Amino acid sequence: MTGLPRTIRRHELRLIVPLADSTIYEMEKRGDFPRRFNLTPRCVVWDLEEVEAWLEQRRQTYLEGRAKIAPAPDVHQRKTRPVRPTDGSAN
Incomplete structure (x- = not known):
């Protein structure tokens, strides 16, 4: 699967980035963390390449x-x- 973007779900993101969900959400809002996107109305993912680039930059x-x-x-x-x-000396 070369050339295709690899996406990760929340449980995989937690294994890579040891931050709380609320911290990641706030950083996304400020533009300090790669943005999540929806594959379906109930499936949220992150681009693995963007997350890895963010980690390397940090x-x-x-x-x-x-x-x-x-x-x-x-x-x-x-x-x-x-x-x-x-x-x-004693207190």
């Missing part, structure tokens, strides 16, 4: 240091199980 962005990465949380501000100081 990987390159990360490797080039241009990816937006959320900062690590300040564990010292936790209300439950706060981190104790490591300088040996």
